[in-house]
Amino acid sequence: MVQESKRLWLHGLLEVCVLGLLEERRDYGLALANRLEDAGLGSVPGGTMYPALLRLETAGLVRSVREPSTTGPPRKYFEVTVEGRSVLAQRRHEWREFSRSIDAVLGLEAHT
Amino acid sequence: MTGWRNNFLRALAERAVSAEMGDELLREADLEAAERGLPPEQIFGPATAYADQLARALRVPSGSPLALAEQSSPALRLNGISKRYGRRQVLNDVTLEVRHGESVAVVGANGSGKSTLLKVCAGTVKPDAGTVERTEHVGYVPQSGGTAEFLTATEHFELFAAARQNSRRRGRATGERLAASLGWSPSSEHTAGQLSGGTRQKLNVVLGELSGPDLLLLDEPYQGFDHGSYIDLWTQIDRWREKGTGVLIVTHMLGDLDRVDRIIELDSPED
Secondary structure (H helix, E strand, O other), X not given: OOHHHHHHHHHOOHHHHXXXXXXXXXXXXXXXXXXXXXXXXXXXXXXXXXXXXXXXXXXXXXXXXXXXXXXOOOEEEEEEOHHHHXXXXXXXXXXXXXXXXXHHHOOOOOOO | OOHHHHXXXXXXXXXXXXXXXXXXXXXXXXXXXXXXXOOHHHHHOOHHHHHHHHHHHHHOOOOOOOOOOOOOOEEEEEEEEEEEEOOEEEEEEXXXXXXXXXXXXXXXXXXXXXXXXXXXXHOOOOOOEEEEEEOOOEEEEOOOOOOOOOXXXXXXXXXXXXXXXXXXXXXXXXXXXXXXXXXXXOOOOOEHHHOOHHHHHHHXXXXXXXXXXXXXXXXXXXOOOOHXXXXXXXXXXXXXXXXXXXXXXXXOOHHHHHHOOEEEEOOOOOO
Protein backbone atom coordinates (compact mmCIF):
# COMPACT_ATOMS: atom_id res chain seq x y z
CA MET A 1 0.00 0.00 0.00
CA VAL A 2 1.15 3.55 -0.63
CA GLN A 3 2.70 4.87 2.60
CA GLU A 4 0.89 8.19 2.43
CA SER A 5 -2.63 6.75 2.46
CA LYS A 6 -1.66 4.36 5.24
CA ARG A 7 -0.40 7.27 7.32
CA LEU A 8 -3.57 9.27 6.70
CA TRP A 9 -5.85 6.38 7.63
CA LEU A 10 -3.93 5.52 10.76
CA HIS A 11 -4.08 9.16 11.83
CA GLY A 12 -7.60 8.88 13.22
CA LEU A 13 -7.12 5.33 14.49
CA LEU A 14 -3.77 5.41 16.26
CA GLU A 15 -5.20 5.91 19.74
CA VAL A 16 -7.72 3.10 19.46
CA CYS A 17 -5.04 0.79 17.99
CA VAL A 18 -2.75 1.57 20.91
CA LEU A 19 -5.59 0.87 23.34
CA GLY A 20 -6.17 -2.48 21.63
CA LEU A 21 -2.49 -3.44 21.90
CA LEU A 22 -2.34 -2.36 25.53
CA GLU A 23 -5.40 -4.39 26.42
CA GLU A 24 -3.60 -7.45 25.10
CA ARG A 25 -0.59 -6.64 27.28
CA ARG A 26 1.01 -3.62 28.95
CA ASP A 27 3.96 -2.15 27.08
CA TYR A 28 6.29 0.83 26.57
CA GLY A 29 6.37 3.35 23.73
CA LEU A 30 9.05 1.95 21.47
CA ALA A 31 7.70 -1.59 21.75
CA LEU A 32 4.20 -0.35 20.88
CA ALA A 33 5.57 1.31 17.74
CA ASN A 34 7.29 -1.96 16.82
CA ARG A 35 4.11 -3.96 17.37
CA LEU A 36 2.18 -1.59 15.09
CA GLU A 37 4.85 -1.92 12.43
CA ASP A 38 4.83 -5.71 12.74
CA ALA A 39 1.06 -5.60 12.26
CA GLY A 40 1.71 -3.98 8.87
CA LEU A 41 0.65 -0.45 9.80
CA GLY A 42 3.95 1.20 8.91
CA SER A 43 6.35 2.98 11.22
CA VAL A 44 4.92 5.47 13.71
CA PRO A 45 7.48 8.12 14.66
CA GLY A 46 8.08 8.95 18.33
CA GLY A 47 6.81 12.48 17.68
CA THR A 48 3.40 10.94 16.94
CA MET A 49 3.37 8.02 19.37
CA TYR A 50 4.20 9.85 22.58
CA PRO A 51 1.63 12.65 22.19
CA ALA A 52 -0.97 9.95 21.49
CA LEU A 53 -0.01 8.09 24.68
CA LEU A 54 -0.09 11.33 26.63
CA ARG A 55 -3.56 12.15 25.25
CA LEU A 56 -4.80 8.72 26.35
CA GLU A 57 -3.28 9.27 29.77
CA THR A 58 -4.76 12.78 30.12
CA ALA A 59 -8.16 11.33 29.23
CA GLY A 60 -7.69 8.64 31.90
CA LEU A 61 -7.84 5.74 29.43
CA VAL A 62 -4.33 4.50 30.23
CA ARG A 63 -1.95 4.93 33.15
CA SER A 64 1.83 4.68 33.26
CA VAL A 65 4.48 3.32 35.62
CA ARG A 66 8.21 3.78 35.37
CA GLU A 67 10.12 0.52 35.79
CA PRO A 68 13.81 -0.37 35.74
CA SER A 69 14.88 -2.32 32.69
CA THR A 70 17.49 -5.05 32.61
CA THR A 71 18.98 -3.84 29.33
CA GLY A 72 19.19 -0.07 29.74
CA PRO A 73 17.54 3.03 31.26
CA PRO A 74 14.20 2.72 33.08
CA ARG A 75 11.12 2.42 30.87
CA LYS A 76 7.67 3.91 31.12
CA TYR A 77 5.08 1.16 30.83
CA PHE A 78 1.48 1.88 29.89
CA GLU A 79 -1.60 -0.13 30.78
CA VAL A 80 -5.32 0.24 30.08
CA THR A 81 -7.59 1.55 32.85
CA VAL A 82 -11.12 0.34 33.51
CA GLU A 83 -12.43 3.38 31.65
CA GLY A 84 -10.04 2.63 28.80
CA ARG A 85 -11.50 -0.84 28.50
CA SER A 86 -15.05 0.40 28.27
CA VAL A 87 -14.08 3.04 25.66
CA LEU A 88 -12.27 0.36 23.68
CA ALA A 89 -15.31 -1.93 23.73
CA GLN A 90 -17.43 0.91 22.40
CA ARG A 91 -14.89 1.81 19.67
CA ARG A 92 -14.69 -1.86 18.60
CA HIS A 93 -18.41 -1.92 18.08
CA GLU A 94 -18.34 1.37 16.16
CA TRP A 95 -15.42 0.22 14.00
CA ARG A 96 -17.18 -3.02 13.06
CA GLU A 97 -20.17 -1.07 11.79
CA PHE A 98 -18.04 1.57 10.09
CA SER A 99 -15.68 -0.83 8.32
CA ARG A 100 -18.68 -2.85 7.11
CA SER A 101 -20.13 0.30 5.56
CA ILE A 102 -16.84 1.25 3.90
CA ASP A 103 -16.46 -2.27 2.51
CA ALA A 104 -19.95 -2.07 1.05
CA VAL A 105 -19.29 1.31 -0.54
CA LEU A 106 -16.00 0.09 -2.02
CA GLY A 107 -17.59 -3.10 -3.33
CA LEU A 108 -15.65 -5.32 -0.95
CA GLU A 109 -18.56 -7.06 0.73
CA ALA A 110 -17.67 -10.56 1.89
CA HIS A 111 -19.37 -13.17 -0.33
CA THR A 112 -20.52 -15.50 2.40
CA MET B 1 22.25 21.68 27.20
CA THR B 2 21.79 20.97 23.51
CA GLY B 3 19.65 23.25 21.40
CA TRP B 4 16.84 20.71 21.10
CA ARG B 5 16.44 20.22 24.85
CA ASN B 6 16.56 23.94 25.51
CA ASN B 7 14.04 24.69 22.73
CA PHE B 8 11.80 21.93 24.04
CA LEU B 9 11.64 23.38 27.59
CA ARG B 10 11.15 26.90 26.28
CA ALA B 11 8.32 25.85 23.98
CA LEU B 12 6.57 23.93 26.78
CA ALA B 13 6.84 26.91 29.15
CA GLU B 14 5.43 29.24 26.50
CA ARG B 15 2.48 26.88 26.21
CA ALA B 16 1.74 27.13 29.92
CA VAL B 17 3.06 23.70 30.84
CA SER B 18 4.38 23.77 34.42
CA ALA B 19 8.16 23.66 34.94
CA GLU B 20 7.70 20.42 36.88
CA MET B 21 5.83 18.74 34.04
CA GLY B 22 8.31 20.18 31.52
CA ASP B 23 11.23 18.58 33.39
CA GLU B 24 9.35 15.29 33.52
CA LEU B 25 8.65 15.35 29.77
CA LEU B 26 12.29 16.21 29.04
CA ARG B 27 13.45 13.35 31.27
CA GLU B 28 11.23 10.97 29.32
CA ALA B 29 12.52 12.25 25.99
CA ASP B 30 16.08 11.75 27.27
CA LEU B 31 15.36 8.19 28.39
CA GLU B 32 13.79 7.41 25.06
CA ALA B 33 16.76 8.87 23.20
CA ALA B 34 19.14 6.82 25.38
CA GLU B 35 17.14 3.65 24.77
CA ARG B 36 17.28 4.06 21.02
CA GLY B 37 20.74 5.58 20.95
CA LEU B 38 19.50 8.40 18.71
CA PRO B 39 19.46 12.19 19.15
CA PRO B 40 15.99 13.46 20.22
CA GLU B 41 15.38 15.42 17.01
CA GLN B 42 15.57 12.18 15.04
CA ILE B 43 12.96 10.49 17.22
CA PHE B 44 10.57 13.34 17.96
CA GLY B 45 11.20 15.87 15.18
CA PRO B 46 11.61 19.62 15.82
CA ALA B 47 11.44 20.48 19.53
CA THR B 48 8.81 23.21 19.16
CA ALA B 49 6.44 21.05 17.12
CA TYR B 50 6.81 18.14 19.54
CA ALA B 51 6.31 20.39 22.57
CA ASP B 52 3.19 21.82 20.96
CA GLN B 53 1.72 18.32 20.49
CA LEU B 54 2.51 17.32 24.07
CA ALA B 55 1.16 20.57 25.54
CA ARG B 56 -2.08 20.01 23.67
CA ALA B 57 -2.24 16.36 24.73
CA LEU B 58 -2.01 17.51 28.33
CA ARG B 59 -4.94 19.89 28.21
CA VAL B 60 -7.38 18.33 25.77
CA PRO B 61 -9.40 15.61 27.43
CA SER B 62 -10.08 13.68 24.23
CA GLY B 63 -12.93 11.28 23.82
CA SER B 64 -16.47 11.94 24.89
CA PRO B 65 -18.70 12.97 22.01
CA LEU B 66 -20.68 16.12 22.45
CA ALA B 67 -24.21 15.98 23.68
CA LEU B 68 -26.48 18.10 21.54
CA ALA B 69 -28.04 21.04 23.29
CA GLU B 70 -31.29 19.96 24.82
CA GLN B 71 -34.33 22.13 24.57
CA SER B 72 -33.09 24.92 26.76
CA SER B 73 -34.07 28.51 27.29
CA PRO B 74 -32.85 31.16 24.86
CA ALA B 75 -29.81 33.23 25.86
CA LEU B 76 -30.36 35.59 22.95
CA ARG B 77 -33.31 36.34 20.71
CA LEU B 78 -33.26 38.79 17.80
CA ASN B 79 -36.47 39.57 16.02
CA GLY B 80 -36.71 41.43 12.70
CA ILE B 81 -33.46 43.36 13.11
CA SER B 82 -32.74 45.96 10.42
CA LYS B 83 -29.93 48.46 10.28
CA ARG B 84 -29.03 51.05 7.70
CA TYR B 85 -25.95 53.25 7.48
CA GLY B 86 -26.89 56.21 5.31
CA ARG B 87 -28.37 54.73 2.14
CA ARG B 88 -26.77 51.36 2.67
CA GLN B 89 -28.96 48.63 4.13
CA VAL B 90 -26.58 46.56 6.30
CA LEU B 91 -29.03 44.23 8.01
CA ASN B 92 -32.43 43.41 6.67
CA ASP B 93 -35.00 41.73 8.89
CA VAL B 94 -32.66 39.32 10.70
CA THR B 95 -34.22 36.93 13.18
CA LEU B 96 -32.22 34.46 15.22
CA GLU B 97 -32.12 32.68 18.53
CA VAL B 98 -29.24 31.22 20.55
CA ARG B 99 -30.22 28.87 23.36
CA HIS B 100 -28.15 28.10 26.43
CA GLY B 101 -25.60 25.39 25.60
CA GLU B 102 -25.86 25.99 21.88
CA SER B 103 -23.24 27.31 19.46
CA VAL B 104 -24.38 29.26 16.42
CA ALA B 105 -22.14 30.56 13.62
CA VAL B 106 -22.83 33.68 11.58
CA VAL B 107 -21.42 33.52 8.06
CA GLY B 108 -21.77 35.74 5.00
CA ALA B 109 -19.83 37.66 2.39
CA ASN B 110 -17.69 40.67 3.26
CA GLY B 111 -19.97 43.61 3.92
CA SER B 112 -22.98 41.44 4.76
CA GLY B 113 -23.15 42.96 8.24
CA LYS B 114 -21.69 40.18 10.38
CA SER B 115 -19.82 42.47 12.76
CA THR B 116 -22.72 44.92 12.88
CA LEU B 117 -25.02 42.06 13.84
CA LEU B 118 -22.72 41.09 16.68
CA LYS B 119 -22.58 44.67 17.88
CA VAL B 120 -26.37 44.76 17.88
CA CYS B 121 -26.33 41.58 19.98
CA ALA B 122 -23.79 43.14 22.36
CA GLY B 123 -25.86 46.30 22.61
CA THR B 124 -23.22 48.67 21.28
CA VAL B 125 -25.15 49.41 18.07
CA LYS B 126 -28.83 50.31 18.12
CA PRO B 127 -30.89 48.71 15.34
CA ASP B 128 -33.32 50.82 13.26
CA ALA B 129 -36.00 48.20 13.66
CA GLY B 130 -36.55 44.97 15.56
CA THR B 131 -36.07 43.76 19.11
CA VAL B 132 -33.16 42.25 21.04
CA GLU B 133 -33.71 40.13 24.12
CA ARG B 134 -30.71 38.70 25.87
CA THR B 135 -29.57 37.21 29.12
CA GLU B 136 -28.04 39.61 31.61
CA HIS B 137 -24.55 38.13 31.70
CA VAL B 138 -22.89 38.66 28.30
CA GLY B 139 -19.24 38.32 27.22
CA TYR B 140 -18.18 40.10 24.03
CA VAL B 141 -14.94 39.45 22.15
CA PRO B 142 -14.54 42.11 19.46
CA GLN B 143 -12.49 41.61 16.31
CA SER B 144 -9.93 44.13 17.45
CA GLY B 145 -9.49 46.62 20.26
CA GLY B 146 -11.06 45.80 23.60
CA THR B 147 -7.75 45.88 25.45
CA ALA B 148 -5.84 48.76 27.01
CA GLU B 149 -2.36 49.25 25.53
CA PHE B 150 -0.60 50.15 28.77
CA LEU B 151 -2.01 47.48 31.07
CA THR B 152 -0.55 43.99 31.46
CA ALA B 153 -2.71 40.89 30.96
CA THR B 154 -2.91 40.42 34.73
CA GLU B 155 -4.07 43.99 35.25
CA HIS B 156 -6.80 43.38 32.67
CA PHE B 157 -7.94 40.28 34.60
CA GLU B 158 -8.10 42.30 37.83
CA LEU B 159 -9.92 45.18 36.21
CA PHE B 160 -12.54 42.99 34.55
CA ALA B 161 -13.06 41.03 37.77
CA ALA B 162 -13.52 44.26 39.73
CA ALA B 163 -16.16 45.41 37.26
CA ARG B 164 -18.20 42.34 38.26
CA GLN B 165 -17.56 42.86 41.99
CA ASN B 166 -15.14 39.95 42.12
CA SER B 167 -11.85 40.12 44.02
CA ARG B 168 -8.72 40.98 42.07
CA ARG B 169 -7.05 37.84 43.31
CA ARG B 170 -9.83 35.67 41.96
CA GLY B 171 -9.79 37.54 38.67
CA ARG B 172 -6.08 36.96 38.36
CA ALA B 173 -6.27 33.25 39.17
CA THR B 174 -9.23 32.67 36.85
CA GLY B 175 -7.63 34.66 34.04
CA GLU B 176 -4.42 32.69 34.26
CA ARG B 177 -6.28 29.38 34.27
CA LEU B 178 -8.33 30.36 31.21
CA ALA B 179 -5.18 31.60 29.44
CA ALA B 180 -3.52 28.25 30.09
CA SER B 181 -6.40 26.46 28.34
CA LEU B 182 -5.51 28.46 25.24
CA GLY B 183 -1.88 27.47 25.68
CA TRP B 184 -0.80 30.89 26.86
CA SER B 185 1.12 31.84 29.98
CA PRO B 186 0.81 35.64 30.42
CA SER B 187 3.98 37.46 31.40
CA SER B 188 3.77 40.10 34.12
CA GLU B 189 6.25 42.29 32.27
CA HIS B 190 4.53 42.91 28.96
CA THR B 191 1.68 45.33 28.44
CA ALA B 192 -1.10 44.52 25.98
CA GLY B 193 0.48 46.92 23.50
CA GLN B 194 3.62 44.79 23.41
CA LEU B 195 1.80 41.51 22.73
CA SER B 196 1.62 39.96 19.27
CA GLY B 197 -1.73 40.17 17.49
CA GLY B 198 -2.53 36.54 18.21
CA THR B 199 -1.70 36.83 21.89
CA ARG B 200 -3.76 40.01 22.22
CA GLN B 201 -6.70 38.11 20.76
CA LYS B 202 -6.17 35.39 23.38
CA LEU B 203 -6.37 38.12 26.01
CA ASN B 204 -9.63 39.24 24.44
CA VAL B 205 -11.05 35.71 24.53
CA VAL B 206 -10.06 35.28 28.18
CA LEU B 207 -11.63 38.64 29.09
CA GLY B 208 -14.82 37.67 27.28
CA GLU B 209 -15.26 34.55 29.37
CA LEU B 210 -13.66 35.76 32.60
CA SER B 211 -16.86 36.21 34.53
CA GLY B 212 -18.53 33.04 33.25
CA PRO B 213 -21.13 34.67 30.97
CA ASP B 214 -24.33 32.90 29.87
CA LEU B 215 -23.86 34.25 26.37
CA LEU B 216 -20.57 34.70 24.57
CA LEU B 217 -20.32 36.80 21.42
CA LEU B 218 -17.16 36.17 19.36
CA ASP B 219 -16.19 38.21 16.31
CA GLU B 220 -13.56 36.18 14.36
CA PRO B 221 -11.64 35.74 17.59
CA TYR B 222 -8.72 33.76 16.12
CA GLN B 223 -6.92 36.41 14.03
CA GLY B 224 -3.18 35.89 14.37
CA PHE B 225 -3.57 32.52 16.11
CA ASP B 226 -1.23 29.74 15.08
CA HIS B 227 -2.81 26.46 14.05
CA GLY B 228 -2.58 24.86 17.50
CA SER B 229 -4.26 27.82 19.21
CA TYR B 230 -6.97 27.78 16.58
CA ILE B 231 -7.77 24.17 17.41
CA ASP B 232 -7.69 25.01 21.13
CA LEU B 233 -10.25 27.72 20.55
CA TRP B 234 -12.74 25.29 19.03
CA THR B 235 -12.16 22.90 21.92
CA GLN B 236 -12.82 25.81 24.24
CA ILE B 237 -16.06 26.61 22.40
CA ASP B 238 -17.17 23.01 22.96
CA ARG B 239 -16.44 23.40 26.67
CA TRP B 240 -18.44 26.62 26.98
CA ARG B 241 -21.33 24.87 25.30
CA GLU B 242 -21.15 21.95 27.69
CA LYS B 243 -21.31 24.37 30.61
CA GLY B 244 -24.54 25.78 29.20
CA THR B 245 -23.17 28.97 27.69
CA GLY B 246 -24.77 30.14 24.46
CA VAL B 247 -22.09 30.94 21.86
CA LEU B 248 -22.55 33.15 18.82
CA ILE B 249 -19.46 33.27 16.60
CA VAL B 250 -18.85 35.30 13.47
CA THR B 251 -16.50 33.30 11.30
CA HIS B 252 -15.13 32.97 7.81
CA MET B 253 -13.47 29.61 8.55
CA LEU B 254 -16.10 27.69 6.63
CA GLY B 255 -14.24 24.39 6.97
CA ASP B 256 -15.11 24.19 10.65
CA LEU B 257 -18.83 24.79 10.48
CA ASP B 258 -19.50 21.17 11.43
CA ARG B 259 -18.33 22.16 14.92
CA VAL B 260 -21.38 24.36 15.59
CA ASP B 261 -25.01 23.48 16.15
CA ARG B 262 -26.52 25.92 13.70
CA ILE B 263 -25.44 28.35 11.01
CA ILE B 264 -27.01 31.68 10.13
CA GLU B 265 -26.12 33.02 6.70
CA LEU B 266 -26.48 36.74 6.12
CA ASP B 267 -27.39 37.99 2.64
CA SER B 268 -24.71 39.59 0.52
CA PRO B 269 -24.87 43.37 0.36
CA GLU B 270 -26.93 44.91 -2.44
CA ASP B 271 -24.96 46.92 -4.91
